[in-house]
Amino acid sequence: MEPILSGEVKVRFAPSPTGPLHIGGARSALFNWLFARRYGGKFVVRIEDTDLERSSRESEENIVSSLRWLGLDWDEGIDVGGPGGPYRQTERLDLYKRYAEQLLANGMAYRCYCSEDELAAQRESQLAAGDMVRYTGKCRDLTPEDCARLEGEGRKPVIRFRVPADKLITVRDKVRGDVNFDCAGIGDFIIVKSDGIPTYNFAVVVDDHFMGITHVMRAEEHLSNTPLQVLLYEALGWPVPAFAHVSLILGKDRSKMSKRHGATSIEQYRELGYLPEALVNFLALLGWSPGTEDEVLTLEQLQEQFSLERVSKSPAVFDLEKLNWLNGYYIRHSSLERITELAVPFLQKAGYLPENPDKTMWEKARLIAAAIRERIEYMDQVTEQARVFFVDPGYEDPQARDILAQEQVPEVFRALQDKLAALPAVLDEETARGLLKKLPKELGLGGKKVYQPLRVALTGKTSGPELHHLLPVLGSQRVITRLQNALAAAGA
RNA sequence: GGCCCCAUGGUCAAGUGGCCUAAGACACCGCCCUUUCACGGCGGUAACCCGGGUUCGAAUCCCGGUGGGGUCACCA
Numbered sequence: 001m002e003p004i005l006s007g008e009v010k011v012r013f014a015p016s017p018t019g020p021l022h023i024g025g026a027r028s029a030l031f032n033w034l035f036a037r038r039y040g041g042k043f044v045v046r047i048e049d050t051d052l053e054r055s056s057r058e059s060e061e062n063i064v065s066s067l068r069w070l071g072l073d074w075d076e077g078i079d080v081g082g083p084g085g086p087y088r089q090t091e092r093l094d095l096y097k098r099y100a101e102q103l104l105a106n107g108m109a110y111r112c113y114c115s116e117d118e119l120a121a122q123r124e125s126q127l128a129a130g131d132m133v134r135y136t137g138k139c140r141d142l143t144p145e146d147c148a149r150l151e152g153e154g155r156k157p158v159i160r161f162r163v164p165a166d167k168l169i170t171v172r173d174k175v176r177g178d179v180n181f182d183c184a185g186i187g188d189f190i191i192v193k194s195d196g197i198p199t200y201n202f203a204v205v206v207d208d209h210f211m212g213i214t215h216v217m218r219a220e221e222h223l224s225n226t227p228l229q230v231l232l233y234e235a236l237g238w239p240v241p242a243f244a245h246v247s248l249i250l251g252k253d254r255s256k257m258s259k260r261h262g263a264t265s266i267e268q269y270r271e272l273g274y275l276p277e278a279l280v281n282f283l284a285l286l287g288w289s290p291g292t293e294d295e296v297l298t299l300e301q302l303q304e305q306f307s308l309e310r311v312s313k314s315p316a317v318f319d320l321e322k323l324n325w326l327n328g329y330y331i332r333h334s335s336l337e338r339i340t341e342l343a344v345p346f347l348q349k350a351g352y353l354p355e356n357p358d359k360t361m362w363e364k365a366r367l368i369a370a371a372i373r374e375r376i377e378y379m380d381q382v383t384e385q386a387r388v389f390f391v392d393p394g395y396e397d398p399q400a401r402d403i404l405a406q407e408q409v410p411e412v413f414r415a416l417q418d419k420l421a422a423l424p425a426v427l428d429e430e431t432a433r434g435l436l437k438k439l440p441k442e443l444g445l446g447g448k449k450v451y452q453p454l455r456v457a458l459t460g461k462t463s464g465p466e467l468h469h470l471l472p473v474l475g476s477q478r479v480i481t482r483l484q485n486a487l488a489a490a491g492a
Numbered sequence: 493g494g495c496c497c498c499a500u501g502g503u504c505a506a507g508u509g510g511c512c513u514a515a516g517a518c519a520c521c522g523c524c525c526u527u528u529c530a531c532g533g534c535g536g537u538a539a540c541c542c543g544g545g546u547u548c549g550a551a552u553c554c555c556g557g558u559g560g561g562g563u564c565a566c567c568a
Contacts, residue, residue, distance in 0.1 A: 016568045051567050116566065123565080127493075133564050158566055176497070185495055185564095193566040200568045224496055224563045247498070247561085254560065282504095285517090289505055293516045312505075315561060319503045322518040332531070374531045440527090451527030463529030 009041025010214045012077075013067075014204065016048040017059035020265035021066035023318065024219055024249045024257055027283045031246060032217050033072045034284070034306035044211060045077030047088045048204070050197050055090075066266040070276050071299055076211075084211040089203050096198040096206055099236060100159050100191060108235045109191060111157035112139035113150040134187025135160065159192035161202075161232065169227040174215070174244040174308045181227035189228055201225055205232040208241060217244040217308075220315075221256075244308055246287055247315040257318055273342060273379020275334070278327040286316045296329060328377040340369040343382045350383045352390045364473060367429070371469030385465075389473045392482060393460025395489040400456045404490035408445055409453045413483040415443055416454065420476040432471040457486035 013029040015021070021029075029045075036043035045067065049055035064079055076082025086092055103109035112135075119135070126133045140162065142150075151157070167183040191202035198206070208216060223245045233240045251261030263269055269279055281297055289312070290297065290305050297305070331339060344365050347353040353361055372385040395401060403409075419435055420427075440450045451467060458470055458479065471479060 014568090018568075048568065054567070112566095119566085127564085129493085133494080156566095179496070181496075187564095190566055195566080197566085199566070204568085219562095220497065221562055222568085225568090227496095245497085250561075252503090256562075285504065287504090289516095291506070293506085295504095295517050314498050316505090317503055319518065322504065325518055328531095372530095375529075436527095447527045449527090455528060459528095461528085465529085467527075 008214075009036060009039040010044070010212050011036050011041065011217055012044040012046055012208070012211065012213050013074075014046040014048050014207070014218075015063050016051060016054075016200075017056060017063060018051060018054040019059055019062075020267045021063045022257075023264050023266065023283070025063070026066065026070060026266050026279070027249065027286060028218055028246065029067055029072055030070070030280060030283050031288070031306070031311070033074075034303050035215065035217060035308065036075075037303040038306045041214070042075040043073075044082065044084065044213075045074045045079075045087065046207060046211070047078050048200065050089050050200060050203055052090075052195075052197065060088075062265075062267060066270070069270060070266065070280055089198075089207065092203075092207065093197070095210065096192070096203055097196070099206055100198065100202070103161065103191070103235060104159060107162070109159050109161050110140060110142070110188075111147055112160045112188075112190075113142070113147070113155045113157050114138055115155070134185070135189070137188055140188065156194040158190045158194050160188040161191050161228075161235070163188050163231060169230050171223070171226045171230060171243055172240075173223070173226075174217075174242055175311045175313060176223075176245060179223065179226075181224075183227075183231075186227060186231075191232070201228045202232065205229050205236070205238075209233070209236070209238045213241050215242045215244060217246065220245045220247045244311070246311055247313060249286060250315050250317045252317060254315075254317060261318070262320070269378075271380075273346065273382075274323070274327050275330045275342075278323070278330040281330075282323045282326050286318065287312050296326070324377040331373055331376060331379075336366060336370055336373070339373050340366045342379050343369045343386075346379055346382045347386060350386065350390075352386055367469065367473045371465040371473065375465070388459045388461070388464055389470075392485060393458075395456075395460050395486060397460065397462075399462060400460055401490060403452050403456045403462070404486055406449070406453060408443070408449050409490070410487060412439075412443060412445070412450050412453055413457065413487060415439060417480050417483060420479060423476065425476045427472045427476060429468055429472050433468040436468055436471070453486075454483075457483050 011032040013025075013032050015025050015029075033043050035041070045064075047060055049060070060078070067074075074080060076084055076087070078087045081087075100109065104111070122136065123133050139160070147157070163183050163186050165183065169181045169183060171179045171181065173179055189201060190199050192198050226243055226245075230240055249257045251257045253261075257264055263272065266279070270276075277298065280299055280302070284297065284302050284306075285295070288306065288310055291310055294301075340362070344353060344357065344362075347365055347368070348355065348357075353365060357365065368382075368386050368389055372382060375385055376382060395404065416439065423431065423435075436451075440447050443450060452462070454467060455464065456462060458467070458474065464470075474482070
């Protein structure tokens with residue numbers, strides 16, 4: 001397998017399939033995608049599944065479908081294939097083996113027979129002493145005879161990279177500048193585990209090299225791994241790619257975003273009814289800014305404007321309030337058709353709409369969507385907002401009861417009932433609007449005296465959707481029922 | 493604790509030595525629109541972590557402190 005030679009930009013997103021796609025992973029994927037698109041390069045998605053214990057196909061599928069849902073696509077990688085494949089590390093084991101052997105042969109790596117228990121004890125004492133935890137090099141100079149003996153004892157070796165004693169490694173980072181590390185603080189690290197599977201640090205280097213990756217863009221948590229990888233590139237005689245470490249996304253308490261900070265996977269936001277473009281827009285603004293006053297940006301605009309120079313160095317707190325605002329903005333600015341389609345599953349889940357809604361049911365859903373779309377920030381909220389259309393109110397609220405007790409109320413309700421009786425049972429919004437509008441004048445009353453009791457009677461609340469949105473959804477029959485119920489409740 | 497990164501309002505952030513008596517957005521507050529809430533419009537409160545340098549001049553450069561974060565696995 002030869003590296004793909006090209007002068008263009010090539011980046012990758014390389015998640016390990018140990019869980020659903022995380023907010024932070026999604027942002028890394030997005031940044032890589034934007035970078036590739038901005039510079040006319042290639043974007044690849046590779047699965048790093050060398051952790052046999054925790055990796056699963058289920059997670060892999062979740063990651064792939066979440067990426068797609070966000071609107072990202074890739075030129076090469078899992079699911080789509082490409083010249084640098086396979087794109088799952090467990091399917092590339094021969095490749096890693098070849099280079100591990102090369103390193104072994106030229107003495108840059110060696111077998112280590114220390115047991116995990118021995119290592120753990122050592123680590124503990126180093127940590128207690130306040131040193132950098134690192135392998136002491138116990139197996140560095142084992143003779144072939146030593147190895148044979150240890151293997152005779154049934155020990156399975158790992159392969160360690162021999163880290164040069166006094167060397168300074170400079171990581172050239174596009175967002176952080178040069179970052180220096182002293183090899184004295186780095187112990188000989190494992191590149192192949194005792195089961196023959198390569199570790200992350202080794203596999204990532206081999207793959208990025210053979211896949212022709214020009215820029216490694218990833219989260220800052222990987223920064224301290226980077227010198228190890230640079231060492232490997234040098235040992236293997238391969239060119240070192242450019243790095244760009246993007247700072248972390250933090251929870252409200254300023255620690256790395258995790259489950260305890262609430263919804264952290266893309267899937268969860270999808271299920272709550274967030275729109276992909278809102279998430280993309282929000283994520284893009286977390287750690288990057290366009291430098292203009294624009295806040296609402298489409299994927300297209302983002303890919304035209306994205307640049308590494310504008311990626312921020314400091315960590316960003318995930319601000320759910322702002323995501324909610326942005327998502328609400330997108331809901332308000334999407335077509336009513338789309339919002340209706342998105343709302344239907346939530347209405348069904350609440351039992352407000354049948355499994356297979358017919359045309360009139362869809363029309364009803366459409367009216368509901370129109371009535372509440374300015375009041376919700378994500379689609380899951382339609383359940384609560386739509387309640388008023390389906391559940392008759394109880395009139396327990398004291399403030400509501402006061403309003404119903406006003407003296408003009410019976411007259412107002414009677415007037416509306418009479419009007420409805422004279423009309424077809426199915427009302428459209430125009431009719432409702434016109435009818436409502438004339439009411440105060442006809443009764444010689446102020447708007448407030450008319451509308452407030454009606455609102456309370458129909459919803460049980462003093463706030464909610466516009467009355468002319470309410471009537472068509474409820475229909476004359478239900479409106480009349482609620483007016484009578486309200487009167488009865490007020491009299492009680 | 494060692495190593496590494498970071499530091500402008502509550503949050504995201506613009507700012508790359510004078511244009512800063514520091515932008516914009518979210519949140520918050522007020523006013524307007526309105527039958528209510530919401531939406532929308534207008535306005536407001538609110539920040540350069542501290543201390544030393546460098547410089548005619550520092551939010552911007554340097555050093556130190558402090559604070560926060562990351563990382564120290566046969567996980568990625």
